[in-house]
Amino acid sequence: MENEKDEQPSQRKDHRTDAFATKFVNKTVNWQQRAPRHGTAKEDKPPPAGGLDETPIPDAPPGYTLKFIFHRANNLPMADINSLSSDPYLYVQLNTSLPSRHKQDPYMRFRTPTIRRSTNPVWNTEWIVANVPSTGFKLKARIYDEDPADYDDRLGNVHVHLDAIHDNWTGIKEQHYKIKKRMGSKRAYFIRGCAAMFNRNIEMSGDLVISVEVLGKTDVGNNGGRIWTVGPCAWSRHLSPMIGRLAGTKEPGQGKDGTTTERYNFQANQFQLAGPVPASLYHRYVEFKPFVAGMFTSTSLRGRILNRALHHQHSRIYNYDRTTVYGSFPAPSKDMTLQFLDLVHYDRGGRIFTYILNLDGMWRFTETGKEFGIDLLSKHTMHSDVNNYIAFSGEFFVRRLKQPHKEPFDSEQETHPAAEIGGGPPQEDPPNDPAFYSLYIDNDSGTYRPSAKLLPVFKGFLQKNLPGLKIVTLDCGADAEKMGKLKQEQRERKKAEGKGIMVMQDDGSSLSSSDEEELEERMREMDAGEEEQRGNDAEKAKKRKKLSKIGRLGHGDKREREERETKEDMGDGGKEVDGHPKQANGELKQEGGEMVPKEENGGLEKVGDSR
Numbered sequence: 001m002e003n004e005k006d007e008q009p010s011q012r013k014d015h016r017t018d019a020f021a022t023k024f025v026n027k028t029v030n031w032q033q034r035a036p037r038h039g040t041a042k043e044d045k046p047p048p049a050g051g052l053d054e055t056p057i058p059d060a061p062p063g064y065t066l067k068f069i070f071h072r073a074n075n076l077p078m079a080d081i082n083s084l085s086s087d088p089y090l091y092v093q094l095n096t097s098l099p100s101r102h103k104q105d106p107y108m109r110f111r112t113p114t115i116r117r118s119t120n121p122v123w124n125t126e127w128i129v130a131n132v133p134s135t136g137f138k139l140k141a142r143i144y145d146e147d148p149a150d151y152d153d154r155l156g157n158v159h160v161h162l163d164a165i166h167d168n169w170t171g172i173k174e175q176h177y178k179i180k181k182r183m184g185s186k187r188a189y190f191i192r193g194c195a196a197m198f199n200r201n202i203e204m205s206g207d208l209v210i211s212v213e214v215l216g217k218t219d220v221g222n223n224g225g226r227i228w229t230v231g232p233c234a235w236s237r238h239l240s241p242m243i244g245r246l247a248g249t250k251e252p253g254q255g256k257d258g259t260t261t262e263r264y265n266f267q268a269n270q271f272q273l274a275g276p277v278p279a280s281l282y283h284r285y286v287e288f289k290p291f292v293a294g295m296f297t298s299t300s301l302r303g304r305i306l307n308r309a310l311h312h313q314h315s316r317i318y319n320y321d322r323t324t325v326y327g328s329f330p331a332p333s334k335d336m337t338l339q340f341l342d343l344v345h346y347d348r349g350g351r352i353f354t355y356i357l358n359l360d361g362m363w364r365f366t367e368t369g370k371e372f373g374i375d376l377l378s379k380h381t382m383h384s385d386v387n388n389y390i391a392f393s394g395e396f397f398v399r400r401l402k403q404p405h406k407e408p409f410d411s412e413q414e415t416h417p418a419a420e421i422g423g424g425p426p427q428e429d430p431p432n433d434p435a436f437y438s439l440y441i442d443n444d445s446g447t448y449r450p451s452a453k454l455l456p457v458f459k460g461f462l463q464k465n466l467p468g469l470k471i472v473t474l475d476c477g478a479d480a481e482k483m484g485k486l487k488q489e490q491r492e493r494k495k496a497e498g499k500g501i502m503v504m505q506d507d508g509s510s511l512s513s514s515d516e517e518e519l520e521e522r523m524r525e526m527d528a529g530e531e532e533q534r535g536n537d538a539e540k541a542k543k544r545k546k547l548s549k550i551g552r553l554g555h556g557d558k559r560e561r562e563e564r565e566t567k568e569d570m571g572d573g574g575k576e577v578d579g580h581p582k583q584a585n586g587e588l589k590q591e592g593g594e595m596v597p598k599e600e601n602g603g604l605e606k607v608g609d610s611r
Helices: 002-007 017-044 186-198 241-247 292-297 301-317 334-343 379-383 452-465 480-498 513-533 537-553 558-569
Strands: 064-074 088-095 108-111 122-132 137-145 153-162 172-178 207-217 228-231 233-240 250-254 260-264 266-272 325-329 353-357 362-367 392-401 437-442 470-474 588-591 594-597
Touching: 064 088, 064 137, 088 122, 137 207, 153 172, 153 186, 153 207, 233 301, 233 334, 266 334, 292 301, 301 379, 325 334, 353 379, 362 379, 392 480, 437 452, 452 470, 470 480
Parallel strands: 437 470
Antiparallel strands: 064 122, 064 207, 088 108, 088 137, 122 228, 137 153, 172 207, 233 266, 233 325, 250 260, 266 362, 353 362, 353 392, 392 437, 588 594
16 A cells, blocks of 8 residues: 555646646637637628629619700810810719619719710700609719810719609709819810900800700619619710721721722720610629739729729720711611611621620620730620629620521521521622521620520510510520531631732721722732733732732822822832821711711711821
8 A cells, every 4th residue: 555655646736838728728629619600601601703693683662764865065165276176075974872782883874976076065865764763863964075096185064963853843944054164174274265365255164954854653663773774775886997907807898890898997886775684684703813803893903903904995995086976766676676787797707796785784895806905804894894793795696597587596597607698798788677687695704604594584685675686595505516616607707708808998097988999999900910911929919018008008188199109119118197187077867777967956976087
């Protein structure tokens, strides 16, 4: 017993580190207990990965359908010192008390056509908006001077605030609102001030005339928590020969002897479709790379740089200048469908287009291809102007049907491309009946990745806005093989119909149709003459290069071009001239799909060369 007692270990004395160890164990247990709770919280509220967002529209009582009419402006400042005038347009933003689904949803905005060389422009442009709440609205109208060579000068602001709308409200009848000069261009107002010193009839203060009419209560259905554009269905075509040269896109034409001509001219298109866009069409950008979130939210240095670059690309692609063509339709119609087919050149050339549809029904699209230089920064991001949320995006193309009474995928149906079908391009003019055409549209967009299950909803929206046109939807996942085959046929047709076409233009200047025909005839004569007299391939290529330079110059009249030819033949080097002599501008407006002479009060127009 005594030996056992002696063998018992003695108790260790406390050490100051024991307290730290106890605390560490207690904290470890506490962390282990809290870990499952934190994991559950992350599962309940995961960060949005992008793509389809099923957030519902906030509930709200039905509102009112309003018609905004932007009549005219008076006594605007002079932004152009050469003409002592301006090229004004309105850029309008409508704000209401309705909550948005997400704080990054785009604003409701509207742009009027540009009126050329006027300090008292008359627009008489309408904008019909549905479901404006009874709590009223705030309308911000900014007046700009269009200047495609530089930035657009702001000429002033007008704010219209309305606190309440009710059934007995009589609206606003041609109300004059004073233009606030505080945010306007100092240079423009300085020019007007100098002119007022020499002419007492010139005033320094201007005003904007606006009307607002109540068209009645809006039948909202499931759209009670948002506003949307009802009409008009306005469209615009934006042309850029310089970008066309870089991207390799061409515009078809026809010479006086019936031969086909083409010239470099990149075309961007905008088409306002009648709303509302189905509420389920709501897609967010996908964070497929670490930098993507910063690019859309502009939160990092790299993101800010990319965001700014894409905004700049959007403004260049959808640039407004004197070559921009405007038009509108009061509501979807057959003529509206034909206008869309005209914007995509019907079934000519095997074109494929990239598109986005924004949340208010603005449809933007351009021709696409591997040669288009913004693939790295995403075409869809550029088209959306770096919007976080859009309705739908992808690619589409148009084909002509041999039998308009049969469906596109009928076993007896033939289409152009890929089959050779008479009665249309490339040998004849396209038929003016939407029933002869089919729109093939998909959801092929890596930026937003629209959900394939919503393709039928998207198809129904397009059918409502493009009556008479057959529409086929393709899923870029399930229909990848079929879609790839159809697009390859489009590319092959583009190569086949593009062979042997002479290009007349590659810079910002323009050539008249007679100039194009004359240059084309000279090119053919040169080819024939060289084959008969010399047969020297090197000399032929040299003369072709000289004549191509003459075509690219394309400035001034026939005598100036002949003088340049003479100087080049004499060895002067053929330096290009930077001047852009002005041409006679035929101002037109759109009525029912046709271009007619523009009236004095302005409106929808097509005008000539860029300034």
